[in-house]
Amino acid sequence: MADELELLRRANPVPVDGPHFGDGPLDHHAERHLDRLLRERPAPLRRRTRLAWGLAATAVVAALVSALLFTGQTTAPAVAAPRPLLVQADSTPVPLTTLAERAGAAVADGAPKLRKGTHVQAWSLAMSDSEPPITLPQERIVRWNADDSHTEIVMATDPRHPGRPVLTDEDGEPRPVEDGHVLSRQTYPPSWSDAPPQSPPPTNVARLRAYLQEAAYSKTPLNTGELLDAVASVLGTWTLGARESAALARLLADTEGIRPLGQVTDRLGRRGQAYVYDGSGTRRMLIMDPATGAVLGLETTFTKAEPEYGVRAGDVMSYSAWMR
Structure with missing residues (x-):
């Protein structure tokens, strides 16, 4: 406490x-x-939940299993962690410098434009030191108004299993809800702040790097892992346009430790190029549109087992898939 x-x-x-x-x-x-x-709602990573949380999770899973056994249903809710995305074996990795050039060429027609607001599907692993981890899938839509107020809608849904029950831990107690169940709907008043990430992201690489550092509330230059986290934070406010995506691709091409892996199909069925960064105990995989350089998703997986939380190497810690 x-x-x-x-x-x-x-x-x-x-x-x-x-x-x-x-x-x-x-x-x-x-x-x-x-x-x-x-x-912002921090991802429930490595938190030590109360024993009651673990007992509640056990009761939920047990109740669901019982319901399936006695009702004859053959579909189960999304409980286990999603498997990591697999890179297509015969695909050719595209260097970030090449992707940045493609993104720069895509700027010619000026579309799409930068838009304040976001639409994201996210999966996060809720962990307890007393029970196995469970995956909590959510969809978040943020729309900004002309007066700079904004509305946020969060739903429990998992596009991998449409129509199936979804687990949520709202109010600290995991329970199943119907697919598409609205967890929260909130409207926020206008904010006078013009600091990142409220201010529009710049299209100059040097200024963009400084912008991401400020968005991360850091007084020192960001390492690669922190930089990718800052990108995710900005994408929680903005849907990048062609110019902003091109600037970000150029920035990432100049960032140390990010390497291309090849082609992947993301959890929304979109094809992209995968770029990974191996940090301390985790791997971040950035999925980018091979033609425009737009960020499609970011997956973080464990590279080391965490036995006390029931986590194995390769388990997905969190995943976000951004849409226009």
Whole structure:
């Protein structure tokens, strides 16, 4: 509990020793932190959940198995972690420099345009030190209005298994819900913040790198893993246009440690080129459109087993698939 309280204190956008009283206006830095707390839900990675969570998960799975046995159903909800994406064996890896050139050529007609808002399918692994991990699939749609307010809708759905029950852990208790069940629908007021990722991403590579660093709330240059995480954060606010995708492809081509693997078919059935970065205990795979350089998805897998959480090397930690 002490650790959790300390995390909350650090996240507090208006600390007691801050320049404003709790009921006063937020400064620029505080508003950015508050906006991040309201909009972003951290992936449930490596958290030590309460024993009650593990018992509830066991009860849910047991109830589902019983229902399947006694009702004669042959379809089961998505419980196990999705398998990692496989690279096509006979495909030829496309260097990022080549992809960046293709993306630059695709800018000629100026379409598509940059758009504020996002539509993403995501899978994340919820882990407990007492029960096997389960996968929580969600779909998130964010739409921005002319007055800079925005609405966020989060649904429990898994396109790999349309129509099947979906597991969710809303309110801290895992339970099955119907496919397409709306978990939350919230409207947020306008924000005056113009700091990344609220401000539009630039199309100049040097400025884009600085933009991603600021979006990651870092005062020091980002390593490759942090850079990819910052890209995912920006894609939680923006759907990149042709110019922004080309700039990002050029930036990634100049980033150390990212290597091409070949062609993959993502979880939405789209063909893309895979680029991987091996970090400490994890592998990030970026899937990009082979013609335009647009980011289609980002998959993070474990490269080392975590026996205390029931995680094996190769298990998918999280996956995001972005759509226009």
